Amino acid sequence: xxxxxxxxxxxxxxxxxxxxxxxxxxxxxxxxxxxxxxxxxxxxxxxxxxxxxxxxxxxxxxxxxxxxxxxxxxxxxxxxxxxxxxxxxxxxxxxxxxxxxxxxxxxxxxxxxxxxxxxxxxxxxxxxxxxxxxxxxxxxxxxxxxxxxxxxxxxxxxxx
Numbered sequence: 233x234x235x236x237x238x239x240x241x242x243x244x245x246x247x248x249x250x251x252x253x254x255x256x257x258x259x260x261x262x263x264x265x266x267x268x269x270x271x272x273x274x275x276x277x278x279x280x281x282x283x284x285x286x287x288x289x290x291x292x293x294x295x296x297x298x299x300x301x302x303x304x305x306x307x308x309x310x311x312x313x314x315x316x317x318x319x320x321x322x323x324x325x326x327x328x329x330x331x332x333x334x335x336x337x338x339x340x341x342x343x344x345x346x347x348x349x350x351x352x353x354x355x356x357x358x359x360x361x362x363x364x365x366x367x368x369x370x371x372x373x374x375x376x377x378x379x380x381x382x383x384x385x386x387x388x389x390x391x392x
Contacts, residue, residue, distance in 0.1 A: 233356075233357065234357045234358060235304055235307055236353055237350060237353050237354050237357060238300050238301075238303045238304035239301075239304045239351060241297075241300040241347075241350050241351055241354050242297050242298075242301040242304055243297075243348065244297075244302075244347055245293050245294070245300055245321070246271035246293075246294060246297040246298030247295050248293045248297075248347070249289075249292075249293035249294040249297060250289045250290065251291070252286060252289045252290050252293060252308070253263055253286045253287060253290030254286070255284060255286065256282050256285055256286020256287075256289070256290075257282075257283050257286050257287075259282050259286075260278075260280070260281075260282035260283035260286070261279070263279045263282060264276070265277035290354065292321075295317060295322070296317050296318060296321040297321075299317050299318055300318065300351075300354060302314070303353065303354065304306065308358070310355075311356065314384055315355070318351060318355055319355065321351060322348055322351040322352055322355070325344050325345075325347050325348040325351065326344075328344050329341050329344030329345050329348060332344050333366030335387040346379040349352045
């Protein structure tokens with residue numbers, strides 16, 4: 233069940249990355265063509281910042297999707313920076329869900345909650361997985377011997 237969830241999360245995050253980038257780019261074009269000021273702000277600056285924000289958030293979601301894709305391909309839990317990215321994208325989806333509930337409605341809220349649940353499921357299913365144990369050297373000492381280290385040579389025979 234872990235791998236399919238990781239694949240679904242990766243695909244959803246890649247689609248979201250494209251959607252967020254395209255939406256912000258479109259909004260930047262709309263602001264640029266309106267050529268109107270909002271509270272005295274420069275329309276060119278608003279257009280540029282909308283496009284830049286879309287690129288930044290699109291790359292962020294794409295990077296999180298790449299982490300989920302690597303989890304799916306390797307079938308290992310995310311570690312380090314990848315885990316932090318997945319936790320942060322889960323928090324972002326929780327906040328986006330809260331905003332969607334208040335501003336857009338329940339279908340958008342439901343979508344954000346489903347994505348949040350998938351990301352949390354991805355993180356939780358790999359939590360129970362133990363990290364691969366380091367290969368321990370096999371004990372080559374004979375049974376019933378002196379129990380010495382297998383790396384030391386046996387004592388030299390003494391002649392009377």
